[in-house]
Amino acid sequence: MTTFDITNSKQSEEDKALQEALKASGAIPEHIAVIMDGNGRWAQQKGGLRILGHRNGVASVRDITESCAQLGVKHLTLYAFSTENWGRPEEEVNGLMKLLVATLESEAETLRRNNIRLVTIGQCDRFPADIQKKLDEVKALTADNTHMELCLALSYSGRWDITQAVQHIAQKVAEGTVLPHEIDDDMISEHLATAGKPDPDLVIRTSGEFRVSNFLLWQLAYSEFFVSATFWPDFRRDELYNAIESFQQRDRRFGKLSKRHTKSIPSSVIRTLMS
């Protein structure tokens, strides 16, 4: 199994030039989150079992992680196993678990060498003990790394995340350390599994589906979306570059007026429009 490397000597001159052009043409998103979808349909098209799609999806995980690190993305979050995925046939769930362990084993040293920190969000305590142990080992091995954070959402769902945050805040209210009127956006963000991370700037979903699927529900409030028709096992860096290029052309207003408009419209007119 080949590994990824930020200083990969195998990186083509053409790819280097594409990355430089992308960096020059606009801001690189600080946080990219990916809903990796279409593994099952990819396998079905090849006449194979669903696990074949998941196995081939690992090559995409590697390519996207490597190219994000090379581009200077600081946070990459991958939706690798949702709370709902526990409801899949036992054979598929077990296959995914084995694949996770095998990938952690084969890629741990590469993550360490490339200064990438592995973290997780989700109910990892629902995983078998050997998987938790492997995750803890790789997290510890890479804990001091600073170039990029690779966050795997494992046994994760947005509703679970919000629920556990509400439970923790309610506990503090019951103990009298937080007053109800003190609860605000920032406090809720600080109690989510993603506490301390910036919200995703760009969310990519593969396989042509236009759904959020219980991903980072709170955190996606102002994220830009890019949907690719490609199934995840075929998704490679050329499509990542398309997604970033599209992101660079978006006019992010965060519910306000764009700079383009605020420059030309007198403030009195803006006040009238907003009233």
Ligand code: FPP
């Ligand atoms: C969704 O496709 C994908 C998953 C539920 C699992 C994603 C896992 C991997 C890419 C491999 C392992 C990842 C790591 C980080 C080691 P789907 O099965 O829902 O596809 P379908 O919609 O075509 O059925």
